[in-house]
């Protein structure tokens with residue numbers, strides 16, 4: 168049986184030594200160890216300690232036993248009573264509180280937990296009692312002090328002697344001291360109680376551990392007992408004989424095992440000896456083999472050395488022969504080198520001579536080549552100039568063949584605000600006439616259900632209606648007809664040749680003619696997205712001038728922008744203040760003719776040098792601000808004046824000794840309203856009269872030029888007078904007739920078309936048609 172032994176130190180709790188405090192209440196104080204000395208115990212217990220004021224604790228305890236003073240007690244009696252009490256309590260050992268001895272249960276490992284609990288319970292109970300007693304003591308002392316004070320007062324009132332009072336005072340002060348010391352003791356007791364509590368907790372923990380150990384030990388004991396019982400029962404089952412046999416077998420087995428072990432040891436020793444023998448023999452054999460290999464190698468080396476010696480000797484003799492041969496060759500080479508050096512010197516001098524000859528020849532060739540190239544360039548330049556001259560001639564010829572006055576018709580689209588529910592397609596370009604023909608249909612008279620005009624107003628170019636219900640139709644022929652979807656670029660492509668003529672030194676006039684709102688300004692100036700003929704022409708002129716500068720031409724450009732309003736000239740490029748002054752001085756600008764050149768110009772007008780298209784676009788912006796517009800019944804922003812943009816082109820080619828003086832006139836004419844229709848009166852009536860007069864004067868001039876009349880009435884209007892140098896002669900004129908497609912504008916449109924058709928019939932330079940033209944009947 169192997170019982171687990173619990174260490175003694177664990178089982179034994181720290182034993183509190185509980186000693187009795189002699190005297191007052193038999194207080195319990197722990198000393199911490201079983202074998203604490205009496206001195207230590209004295210330190211812990213204040214029983215025999217002397218106080219500073221010289222009164223022993225025992226004395227104070229005796230005094231504390233003093234009963235409360237009753238009223239009427241004499242001072243002498245009080246003293247006696249106190250003394251008696253003190254005597255009674257002199258005993259140092261109070262039999263009521265014997266010093267607690269260690270409980271037997273801790274002396275042995277088998278201490279039961281119930282005994283321990285009982286001990287703990289007893290200790291707690293005793294401590295509580297001690298505390299209670301201590302409190303009673305303190306109360307008693309306080310009562311005594313109060314009694315003494317009462318006695319003192321009583322003594323005073325009874326006339327006690329000074330000595331008696333002194334004695335009383337002393338007694339009271341000693342009582343007070345006793346109370347202090349008792350309170351000190353109380354504090355110490357409280358500490359002791361706390362220490363005791365800690366010890367108790369430790370003991371409780373140890374007890375719990377002991378309980379666990381005990382339980383474990385009991386469990387194992389039970390297991391062992393059970394195993395023992397089982398062994399006993401098995402043992403009892405075997406018979407005596409079997410046991411004997413078993414024992415014999417066991418002995419045999421032991422002997423066999425011993426014999427086996429001895430044999431094994433012997434065999435192991437034999438094997439070790441044999442291994443050692445084998446290793447020794449192997450070492451011997453290896454040594455012998457190495458020795459024989461070493462000898463074989465030495466033999467082979469000797470053989471090799473013999474062979475190499477034989478080879479070396481034959482090589483040496485061959486080398487000797489070669490050295491002899493090389494020495495001979497070297498001597499020959501040295502002599503050849505000397506010959507070569509001599510030759511090289513000769514060749515070098517020859518090469519230098521050849522090089523100098525070559526340089527001379529190359530220079531001659533290069534000069535010849537250069538001259539031939541320069542000649543070619545000159546020829547090409549001459550050719551280019553000749554080409555340019557031919558181009559100009561051909562261009563001019565083409566322009567002349569086309570006619571020096573041409574008319575383009577442009578029909579603008581219906582504007583969004585003009586969309587009508589019964590839009591009639593009045594103007595239809597004729598597809599078969601290569602974009603030159605235009606058919607005009609009379610609108611239907613909605614009231615009568617038949618054409619409004621069954622008789623065309625201008626019979627000369629009309630086709631009569633075949634029946635009463637059929638709409639009358641007029642057919643016009645122009646140099647080009649642009650329909651409503653034609654773009655500005657497409658239109659410009661057709662006039663670009665004419666613009667080119669200006670750069671070739673011709674005077675070119677491009678007019679826009681038509682009634683108010685028919686698209687004249689749009690065609691000439693356009694807007695930001697759709698630049699018109701003026702900006703596009705200027706761009707072309709500058710671009711072509713840049714190209715011609717490569718052929719030695721230098722160009723300069725000057726521009727002016729005028730307005731003719733009510734037969735008065737205004738400068739559209741004048742500064743705002745100047746323009747305002749001009750309006751109060753209508754006759755400031757006069758048209759002058761340069762007798763030498765025949766050119767016309769306006770005095771005092773602002774001429775602006777332009778160098779690039781942007782310069783001209785800036786001028787257009789200025790002029791747009793200055794341009795006078797006035798409202799009429801037909802168009803809120805009707806332009807009531809002619810605007811004339813003039814670009815003077817001056818070019819020079821020194822080599823060709825050529826000078827160019829071209830002039831490009833781009834004219835936006837005022838709206839061509841008939842007086843009856845415009846409904847103008849007053850100032851507006853006067854404007855309309857002036858406009859019609861000047862347009863009629865333009866027609867007269869064109870007619871006179873076409874009819875080769877001696878007198879051309881240029882001076883009949885400011886416009887024709889200003890354009891005198893650009894109309895007629897070899898000048899080139901193009902007129903746009905702008906048409907509004909609206910129903911309301913139909914009579915005016917027809918009127919414009921008739922005017923344009925008559926212009927188209929003219930040839931200002933060379934007569935194209937042998938017919939007389941008159942604008943009187945339009």
Ligand SMILES: Nc1ncnc2c1ncn2[C@@H]1O[C@H](COP(=O)(O)OP(=O)(O)OP(=O)(O)O)[C@@H](O)[C@H]1O
Nearest residue numbers: 579580683684685686687688689802804805806838
């Ligand atoms: N080909 C066109 N495509 C688109 N819109 C056009 C075209 N022609 C003219 N317009 C528009 O028609 C309106 C009238 O045109 P525009 O002012 O050029 O007429 P106008 O003949 O110069 O009139 P006015 O004699 O009163 O100056 C403008 O709003 C213009 O933008």
